[in-house]
Amino acid sequence: MTSKIKTWLGMAFGAALLPLHAPVAAQAAWPDKPITLVVPYSAGGPTDVVARMLAIPMGKSLGQTVIVENTVGAGGTIAPARVARAAPNGYTILIHHMGMATAPALYKKLSFDPLKDFEYIGQVLDVxxxxxxxxxxxxxxxxxxxxxxxxxxxxxxxxxxxxxxxxxxxxxxxxxxxxxxxxxxxxxxxxxxxxxxxxxxxxxxxxxxxxxxxxxxxxxxxxxxxxTTPTRLASMPSIPTLDEQGLKGFDVKVWHGVYAPKGTPPDVTAKLNVALRAALQDDAVKARIAELSSEIVPMDKVTPESLRTLLTSETAKWGKVIKASGVQAE
Structure with missing residues (x-):
């Protein structure tokens, strides 16, 4: 075999191997650009406050900037619809509260399915x-x-x-x-x-x-x-609960979760979960959340499985309440 033929075969063999290795290298590099964290409500609102608290420490953990984007309208349903349609690559994610559980009962025509169109990253906090x-x-x-x-x-x-x-x-x-x-x-x-x-x-x-x-x-x-919760707030203990003042059983608190589009690769959602957990253990974030009389959920709830279970149960619970009240949006 001549040296030219050997050289040609070597180049061809190396080229044939490139497609096998290229995706692995690209996948391992995630993220290699900023990530957008979509918020369903206006800047300065409660969910926006939570998102902006998390964005910087999550960005540090991921090695990329996390940009908060407020996509408002239709009772908080435009943002999840946008994320559900986004490319499932981890660069567009959603933070939403219990509105993900109430939307199916509130809206006759919903352009996304909260239980089927997302990958779950984890619970965040209760407010x-x-x-x-x-x-x-x-x-x-x-x-x-x-x-x-x-x-x-x-x-x-x-x-x-x-x-x-x-x-x-x-x-x-x-x-x-x-x-x-x-x-x-x-x-x-x-x-x-x-x-x-x-x-x-x-x-x-x-x-x-x-x-x-x-x-x-x-x-x-x-x-x-x-x-609105059964127990008083540790940060403002002088404020009585509605329950103790006569509205027996009155209990409303707001839970939050982070989601990615359905089909986002498991290794990407795993990295997002690690970043979320790191953000919730950041001292500045913990201090700020305590200052706002809110509670970070236990770390065993900052998981995809826990968020999936919570969303499923809350969808059933609020569906009954909303239908009984007769409230529905177009």
């Missing part, structure tokens, strides 16, 4: 809620609030962050439990709703402590009437 009013609202405690609302139900406005938002569900449960129908005022996000409450344009709002804790602690811009 209590608080019932607030504008600072100059006539009532000064919960019993006065009940008396005033029942006597002036046609005049009292109840803000929320939009159809399907947790603030809407919390407000709906409150109104149902006290036996009145209140005028609801939907906003395009929790931030605008809270701003109008502080500005005196609306009367009441039930929203997450990631949004409300700073203004409650400020003490000059809103009144607070109770916490």
């Amino acid at each position: 209590p809620m608080t019932l607030l009013s504008r600072k100059d609202f006539p009532a000064n405690n919960f019993q006065e609030l009940l008396t005033y609302v029942k006597a002036n139900k046609d005049k009292v406005s109840l803000a929320n962050a939009g159809i399907g938002a947790v603030s809407q569900l919390c407000g709906l449960l409150f109104a149902n439990q006290i036996g009145v129908n209140l005028t609801t005022v939907p906003y395009k996000g929790a931030g605008p709703a809270l701003n109008d409450l502080m500005g005196g344009q609306v009367d009441l709002l039930c929203d997450q402590t990631t949004q409300t804790a700073p203004v409650i602690k400020d003490g000059t811009r809103v009144k607070v009437f109770g916490v």
